[in-house]
Amino acid sequence: MKIKSALASLSVRVLYESFNAEMLVRIGKLLIPGYDIHARSGIPENIPITAQTAASQLLKDVLVEGRYLQLIELLLRINREGFMGREYPVCYLRELLKGIAAEGYLYDSTSGLFMERGEGQITPHWGRLIEGEELQFVLFRLDIVQNSLIVRDNPKERVDQAYGELREIVHKAVYKRMGRVWAWEGDGAIGAFLFGNKHTAAVCAAMEVLHELFFYNRLSNPLDRPLQLRLAVHGGPLKYSFYSDELKRNEVIREIGEIEASCAKPDTLVVSENVFMDVDRIIQDLFGPLASWKGYKTRSYSVRVGESR
Amino acid sequence: MIVYVATEKDNSCLSIKTAKGVELRSGPAPNHQTVDLSGVDILYFDIESYPLPAIRKVLSLLQRREITIPWGVLCKTQHAEDPALFFQEGACDYLGPSLVVEEGLSVRRLKRALSLAAYLSRGKCSEIEEEEMPATSGNEGEQKKSSPPYRFPGWQKIQVGRTYPFYLVYVTLDQQDHIKESLGDSRFQELRSALHRLLTPLVSPVDGLLWMQRNCSFLFLVPYEERRISRVIEQLLRFFLNFPLITCEELHLDRPVGLIAAIHGGELPFAPPGQTGSVISEAVNFIHHLGMKRAEVGRLTLSAPVASAIPATLGSLFVSAGTFEGYALTQSVRFFPEGNK
Numbered sequence: 001m002k003i004k005s006a007l008a009s010l011s012v013r014v015l016y017e018s019f020n021a022e023m024l025v026r027i028g029k030l031l032i033p034g035y036d037i038h039a040r041s042g043i044p045e046n047i048p049i050t051a052q053t054a055a056s057q058l059l060k061d062v063l064v065e066g067r068y069l070q071l072i073e074l075l076l077r078i079n080r081e082g083f084m085g086r087e088y089p090v091c092y093l094r095e096l097l098k099g100i101a102a103e104g105y106l107y108d109s110t111s112g113l114f115m116e117r118g119e120g121q122i123t124p125h126w127g128r129l130i131e132g133e134e135l136q137f138v139l140f141r142l143d144i145v146q147n148s149l150i151v152r153d154n155p156k157e158r159v160d161q162a163y164g165e166l167r168e169i170v171h172k173a174v175y176k177r178m179g180r181v182w183a184w185e186g187d188g189a190i191g192a193f194l195f196g197n198k199h200t201a202a203v204c205a206a207m208e209v210l211h212e213l214f215f216y217n218r219l220s221n222p223l224d225r226p227l228q229l230r231l232a233v234h235g236g237p238l239k240y241s242f243y244s245d246e247l248k249r250n251e252v253i254r255e256i257g258e259i260e261a262s263c264a265k266p267d268t269l270v271v272s273e274n275v276f277m278d279v280d281r282i283i284q285d286l287f288g289p290l291a292s293w294k295g296y297k298t299r300s301y302s303v304r305v306g307e308s309r
Numbered sequence: 310m311i312v313y314v315a316t317e318k319d320n321s322c323l324s325i326k327t328a329k330g331v332e333l334r335s336g337p338a339p340n341h342q343t344v345d346l347s348g349v350d351i352l353y354f355d356i357e358s359y360p361l362p363a364i365r366k367v368l369s370l371l372q373r374r375e376i377t378i379p380w381g382v383l384c385k386t387q388h389a390e391d392p393a394l395f396f397q398e399g400a401c402d403y404l405g406p407s408l409v410v411e412e413g414l415s416v417r418r419l420k421r422a423l424s425l426a427a428y429l430s431r432g433k434c435s436e437i438e439e440e441e442m443p444a445t446s447g448n449e450g451e452q453k454k455s456s457p458p459y460r461f462p463g464w465q466k467i468q469v470g471r472t473y474p475f476y477l478v479y480v481t482l483d484q485q486d487h488i489k490e491s492l493g494d495s496r497f498q499e500l501r502s503a504l505h506r507l508l509t510p511l512v513s514p515v516d517g518l519l520w521m522q523r524n525c526s527f528l529f530l531v532p533y534e535e536r537r538i539s540r541v542i543e544q545l546l547r548f549f550l551n552f553p554l555i556t557c558e559e560l561h562l563d564r565p566v567g568l569i570a571a572i573h574g575g576e577l578p579f580a581p582p583g584q585t586g587s588v589i590s591e592a593v594n595f596i597h598h599l600g601m602k603r604a605e606v607g608r609l610t611l612s613a614p615v616a617s618a619i620p621a622t623l624g625s626l627f628v629s630a631g632t633f634e635g636y637a638l639t640q641s642v643r644f645f646p647e648g649n650k
Contacts, residue, residue, distance in 0.1 A: 158340075177558075204554045211550045218622045219369055219543070222340050282557045282565055286645060303550065305626065305642040 015055035147187035177201035199278035232260035273297035316355035326413025379426030401426035461532030474533035479600035481526035483567030567606035574614035
């Protein structure tokens, strides 16, 4: 990530006015495994480094490693919670957040992470994830039921139209909740949520897709049959990668695939219990009872209509 | 006379015998803008290509594009299981295998179909008008029957004090006193603002106007054109289905609240929003009575003048709900019924 020189100067000032050189090296080690300020700066180990020099070097190094936002997130956490039982008030934080906002990033206080503002280009990594960064994600997966039959029995332009409209429905539901769609394959998609109340956001996005499809099938579906989906929401730790093959090696992605394929019926959303526990109560009340399959505990939801209260 | 046969089969319509003066065209159903229906007098669906649900979708799309065309169905090899179903959906003709293959299409036959379509459409209009004004004098009712369909002139041309027909859309939260008590005044005001922000986009695309508001109860006026209120009906149904998500994510409430909505159509003397205190109107009284006394939580309630605007493909989501103060009512089904998890 590149930042403007004014923000870089402010960041250095924040670092050396808030921490001594020793603490700055510790911060460097938390961000960059095996961080050695002497090796990086070329200053011999027997010569003491001033806080100002350490701050300049640390900033230079985190920028090279693409970890500038992670540095500021760490400063915010230290300011809030202290470090190793000691308080460290960090100065000029307000100005720092303003400068970062001007670079196009927003701070999400729920997750304690920065994300791209999303006004221009929307990137799958929220403009901030780096290769191998491990975080707790909530994932969303959908699969089009009987995709091959739909493709076989309908003219190509109608299939393209319907699938294009489905993409719009999914993107709208996911993006407005700060989620990202990572991949569209022939008959499905995978998306991710990291910010805000990510558990509720992922579940609500999936529910909204089902709701929109309920009306789409009645009002404008050009296919010869209703478009049906199987949806799943599941969460866990995931090492981010820019490469989809690498991303798919994550256990949590394999698990959500299994949950979706085995536990979700057509027109149904299945949510794993680890996500469900953190979903707002008002949404939880709409789900069915706990079900178990091969060690997965899930709850399911589908659109229901009726006369009774 | 031009007949368009919507079919997926190539050249299938060529085997239909036609009399002189009948021009036959065929192709896919007019789902897309590319199918040109200009000049076509009647549209026939080949039910071997388009079963009833598919026909409903096409009709709904045409309705959205504001295209009204008489339509019928034909089957070349086998009779439909229940031909009456098509007539219940608004068809004006049914051509069975013997007619398609042996007898063919005569001008007389087509004229009879078209006059049935005209009769059905007239019946629909007069039915609306009769139900719309049960308390008005006979003269006013007759005047309306003979007048052309109402066209909204635009809000700029609406004059204060003059009477115009409108759809009245009432939306309210149930048990507001209880909600206010549990939230406190300032939080309740936030709730009211949030609802205002969420409801306005449902009616603004059809030129709807927020006319009256009291706490979390809203009364919108929508110009009296069926296509406009059809869109509002669709949007309100979506709102009901999404209401649990809205309650959680937009209204930031931690427990469910009940939503009530009702629509009525009638005439009223126009007054600008904020100056409605002196308006005396049977329609305004009725919509308030309907919304407060009869409409049920979680359902959209429509009075008779509005029922005909339910989009054809959403018809299965509505049921008849008896009468209230002389008007027949229709209600949407309930989403998330209890005991059906």
